Amino acid sequence: MDFVTPQGNNFSSGNNMVQGTNMLQGTNFNADGTTMIASSAPPLSRYENQKRRDWNTFCQHLSNQHPPLSLPHCTSAHVLEFLRYLDQFGKTKVHNQNCPFFGLPNPPAPCPCPLRQAWGSLDALIGRLRAAYEEHGGKPEMNPFGARAVRLFLREVRDFQSKSRGISYEKKRKKPSSSTNNNKQKIAVTMAAEGVDCGTSANFYGHTNISSAN
DSSP states (O other), X not given: OOOOOOOOOEEEETTEEEESOOOOTTEEXXXXXXXXXXXXXXXXXXXXXXXXXXXXXXXHHHHTSSSOOOGGGOOHHHHHHHHHHHGGGOOEEOOOTTSTTTTOSSOSXXXXXXEEOOHHHHHHHHXXXXXXXXXXXXXXXXOGGGSHHHHHHHHHHHHHHHHHHXXXXXXXXXXXXXXXXXXHHHHHHHHHHTTOOGGGOTTGGGTOOOOOOO
């Protein structure tokens, strides 16, 4: 499996080679030493920038292993190890089950419970790394970030943090906006003014034709 890894830019001029030089994006160098400015590429979105940083962080984590781990040999176990490693940088208080504030969304006092990475942050991180893995040559069926073990781990983190912090991660049904309710009221008023029997127009919002009362 081939993976594309970021490397410094190499620019040649004559017999000299300059490696890792920071140059303007979209600048090309001719053999005679003159420069040709091409149109610069559009700036990356916030999501793409974050995905690139996350991918570089993960690759650095693998290279710090003893011995260093290559991407083709990365498994879901290494992904889980990376997620647990990130917990030391978390900022979300997760109460232990024996803590008196377990299940309280707003604890009245501080406690010694550890800080962890929030479930939402981990879930978004895995989504970005899963996409980056395939963008760098990984096969979807071999993607360790989409493995069942990773999904189960995220589910367990979500459920425990929900109980520990006394909050719900369930998606709430979208309530109809006030403008929608106002439009319905205006339609009802117009129908009443025109003498339309509201009892026979139950299919009005289903675009059924309404015949005027005799």
